[in-house]
Amino acid sequence: MNFRKSISGRMALALTLAAAALSAGAVAQDAGSAPTASQGPSSGLNIPDNVKLFGSADPNVRRPTAVVNGEIITRTDVEQRLALILAANDNKLSPEETQRVRLQVLRNLIDETLQIQEAAANKIDIADAEVEQTYARVAQQSFRQSVPSLNAYLARVGSSPNSLKRQIRGEMAWQRLLRRNVQPFVNVAEEEVKEVLERLKAAKGTEEYRLGEIFLSATPESKTSVFENGKRIVDQLREGGSFVAYARQFSEASTAAVGGDLGWIRLAQLPAELATVARDLQPGQLVDKRQVLTADPRDALLNLKQISINFPPGMSEADATKRAGEFAQAIKSAPGCGAVDEVARGIGAEVVANDQVKARDLPGPLLQAMLDLQIGQTSPPFGTIKEGVRMLMLCGRDDPKANDGPSFDELMTQMEDERVNKRAQSYLRDLRRDAIIDYQ
Numbered sequence: 208m209n210f211r212k213s214i215s216g217r218m219a220l221a222l223t224l225a226a227a228a229l230s231a232g233a234v235a236q237d238a239g240s241a242p243t244a245s246q247g248p249s250s251g252l253n254i255p256d257n258v259k260l261f262g263s264a265d266p267n268v269r270r271p272t273a274v275v276n277g278e279i280i281t282r283t284d285v286e287q288r289l290a291l292i293l294a295a296n297d298n299k300l301s302p303e304e305t306q307r308v309r310l311q312v313l314r315n316l317i318d319e320t321l322q323i324q325e326a327a328a329n330k331i332d333i334a335d336a337e338v339e340q341t342y343a344r345v346a347q348q349s350f351r352q353s354v355p356s357l358n359a360y361l362a363r364v365g366s367s368p369n370s371l372k373r374q375i376r377g378e379m380a381w382q383r384l385l386r387r388n389v390q391p392f393v394n395v396a397e398e399e400v401k402e403v404l405e406r407l408k409a410a411k412g413t414e415e416y417r418l419g420e421i422f423l424s425a426t427p428e429s430k431t432s433v434f435e436n437g438k439r440i441v442d443q444l445r446e447g448g449s450f451v452a453y454a455r456q457f458s459e460a461s462t463a464a465v466g467g468d469l470g471w472i473r474l475a476q477l478p479a480e481l482a483t484v485a486r487d488l489q490p491g492q493l494v495d496k497r498q499v500l501t502a503d504p505r506d507a508l509l510n511l512k513q514i515s516i517n518f519p520p521g522m523s524e525a526d527a528t529k530r531a532g533e534f535a536q537a538i539k540s541a542p543g544c545g546a547v548d549e550v551a552r553g554i555g556a557e558v559v560a561n562d563q564v565k566a567r568d569l570p571g572p573l574l575q576a577m578l579d580l581q582i583g584q585t586s587p588p589f590g591t592i593k594e595g596v597r598m599l600m601l602c603g604r605d606d607p608k609a610n611d612g613p614s615f616d617e618l619m620t621q622m623e624d625e626r627v628n629k630r631a632q633s634y635l636r637d638l639r640r641d642a643i644i645d646y647q
Contacts, residue, residue, distance in 0.1 A: 272647040273313060275320045280313065288312045288374070288456075290365035295452035296443065304439065308456070315456055319377035321638040326380035329388065333379045341375050342368070374455075378464045385461075385631050393626045400619045407612050410473060410499045416485050417494040419450050419467040422460035424632070459635075461628045470621070473499065491571070502607045504578050505567035510603030511577075512547060514538050514585075516556045517595035524592060531596045535588045543583035544602035562603065577601060 273280045289312050293300060300308065326333075346357040358368050421440060425433040440457060444450055454467025462468060474482040490496055497503045516534050518527050534554060541550040551558045566574060576586050580601040590596040613621065 273317060274645040274647065275317055276324055276643050278320055278324065280316045280320060284316055284370070284373075285309060285312050287366045287370035288316065291361075291371070292452055292456055294364040294366070295449035297447070299446065299448075300443065304443065307436070307439065311457055317642075317644060318635060318639070319374065321635070321642055322381040322384070323377050325638055326384045329384060331380055331383050331387065333376050333383070337379065338372050338376050341379065342372050345371070345375065381631075382464070385627055385634075389630045389634065390623065390627050393623050393630065395619050395622045395626070397619075400615055400622065403618055403622070404612075404615065407499060410475075412501055413473065413499050414496055415471050415473045415499050416488070416496050417471050418469045418485060419454060419494060420460060420462055420469050421450075421454050421458040421467055422462075423457070424459050459632065461624075461631055468494070471497075500612045503567075504607070505574065506607035507566045507578070508605040509564040509566055509577065509601065510562040511560070511564050512544055512600045512602055513559045513561070513597055514547060514551050514556050514600065515559075515590075515595050515597040516554070518592055522592065527592045531588055531590075534596060535598060538598050538600070539585055541600075544600055547600055560602075573599070 272282050272285065286309075289305070289309050292308055292312070293305070343354050346352050346354050350357050350360070352360065361367055361371065421437075423433050423437055440448075440453055444453065451466030455463050457463075458467055460467075474486060477485060485493065488496075516530070518530065522530075534556065537550055537554050538547065538556070541547040548558050566578060569577060573586060573589065577599060580586070582601055582603065584601055586599040588596050588598050
């Protein structure tokens with residue numbers, strides 16, 4: 208399934224979470240802007256300052272089921288979808304947070320149902336074979352499992368293959384509907400694309416960022432509650448929650464289908480308050496960072512030899528440290544990659560060669576150490592007493608070519624996607640407005 212990656216055009220109203228590390232200071236920027244009574248008339252509603260509620264009904268306390276235009280969303284549907292989120296967060300959510308997520312899952316299922324219904328009304332049918340094919344791809348790419356293994360995993364965590372397949376069907380149906388009913392009416396002039404390309408060239412060498420977003424829409428009346436909801440999501444992400452899982456379940460942007468991935472953007476494309484936060488983030492706090500139209504050393508292809516030794520069971524830490532030091536000294540003395548195999552045999556070490564290692568696939572500290580090496584030099588030793596000690600010798604490096612940036616067609620597609628995304632949100636709001644929903 209080729210989900211489009213687009214930048215939300217409604218970022219001024221968005222809670223954009225750059226991975227789990229959005230700073231508390233940035234979150235606080237809007238904390239003082241809660242709606243006041245003076246905002247009521249602008250909404251067209253007559254809401255007094257001192258509201259008194261009659262009765263004890265709480266709209267957030269109900270059985271998590273609904274009937275959407277005659278189609279039932281069962282408790283099982285909700286609980287199975289919820290189980291995926293809980294599993295992604297290692298079941299660390301508090302009971303209060305779990306209940307909040309459960310209600311959000313119900314809202315997501317309602318939107319998903321509306322999208323599937325609208326696609327069906329437009330005679331868009333997603334064949335079972337297409338869903339199964341995409342499910343197999345998700346199993347391999349997202350879960351790194353075979354289909355039978357994923358089926359067993361979903362059952363083990365309290366979800367089911369049917370729950371995930373329904374989500375896949377909904378995303379496919381909605382995207383196909385947008386391609387038919389929205390995309391043909393979105394136009395981007397060639398002059399607009401050329402102007403953006405010129406700006407990119409002018410920005411060569413400046414930094415661009417790969418961010419994830421979770422978009423939560425808000426009206427002046429709901430801003431406070433939405434803001435509090437966003438802060439709770441940030442807290443969960445900081446505690447190790449899966450950003451991709453939260454984005455897929457909570458985000459109202461079309462990027463939810465790709466785990467909130469915004470792709471590569473420049474700070475000028477962000478609202479000022481978000482740009483300020485993103486500027487200080489590093490890889491690990493955001494998805495990635497690079498310089499516009501400049502070769503990234505991390506894209507180098509390395510030819511490496513890994514030299515390793517293991518320690519016998521029961522060896523003391525002192526003896527292991529001494530042995531590791533002797534090992535490191537011996538390998539560093541080897542005159543290049545052609546001689547290291549013989550040196551390794553002499554000290555009982557093992558050598559494994561790989562000439563297709565992407566530098567960016569190496570762990571952070573080791574990555575920088577390898578990028579600083581010359582051919583024939585070695586990394587510092589690393590490892591543990593249990594796993595043994597290793598060193599890497601650089602035997603060759605194919606440096607990356609300069610990044611030429613997006614092509615004309617790629618940039619036009621990106622700009623079209625952004626505009627499609629705006630209209631998609633309006634389309635979904637209309638579906639919600641016209642729906643007949645009975646909460647059980």
